[in-house]
């Protein structure tokens with residue numbers, strides 16, 4: 215493993231930050247690194263909103279389900295999928311706008327994820343910690359109104375950046391054999407491997423919480439998928455101009 219591989223393999227989300235600011239220079243490097251990610255069809259369908267206003271940060275922390283690090287992190291970004299800017303090109307060239315297909319939604323959303331993860335790697339390479347904030351989608355309308363997002367733009371997730379004030383263990387991932395298949399999709403051997411993995415995750419949570427019985431990955435996922443997941447998203451996206459044609 216070289217230094218980049220080691221960095222990637224040492225990722226863990228950070229939820230407690232010091233109040234040390236991030237220099238403008240480093241911030242610019244992180245943002246440029248994000249922008250350097252591949253972008254589907256050269257659309258460049260991601261827009262980043264750097265939220266500096268403390269009152270807005272407090273509101274976003276609340277919208278995200280009271281996640282205090284949204285306001286306490288040195289920096290907080292809202293990463294938006296943006297079909298407005300590409301749509302402006304249609305106006306400029308007097309072409310009909312057909313950018314409201316499901317395909318365009320996927321393109322812009324994937325662009326956001328690629329850009330964000332490049333930002334994450336650049337940040338972690340400089341000793342910063344990060345935490346993605348999908349919790350913003352608890353209240354996407356409030357978030358959009360606060361940030362004055364126009365139609366064609368939606369907040370995919372937030373991203374906290376700052377110098378870590380904690381040093382958590384890396385969270386174990388599924389065995390590679392379970393997630394990498396050869397030639398065709400097969401579940402052969404997965405059940406046993408996942409059962410073993412569940413024990414490792416249980417141990418991880420036991421250590422992290424200093425006791426308790428820990429919770430298996432399978433149980434966590436079963437709970438997650440047995441509940442409705444932000445059912446407002448479909449209508450919100452349609453209202454925001456993502457018609458999913």
Ligand SMILES: Cc1cc2nc3c(=O)[nH]c(=O)nc-3n(C[C@H](O)[C@H](O)[C@H](O)COP(=O)(O)O)c2cc1C
Pocket residue numbers: 225226227228229278281345346347348349350371384385
């Ligand atoms: C798109 C996305 C949204 C997330 N949203 C939140 C969030 O709202 N709050 C939070 O504390 N962690 C959030 N996370 C962090 C995940 O919980 C975390 O990445 C996962 O548990 C694996 O842990 P690790 O990042 O420490 O390896 C999010 C991660 C991703 C990729």
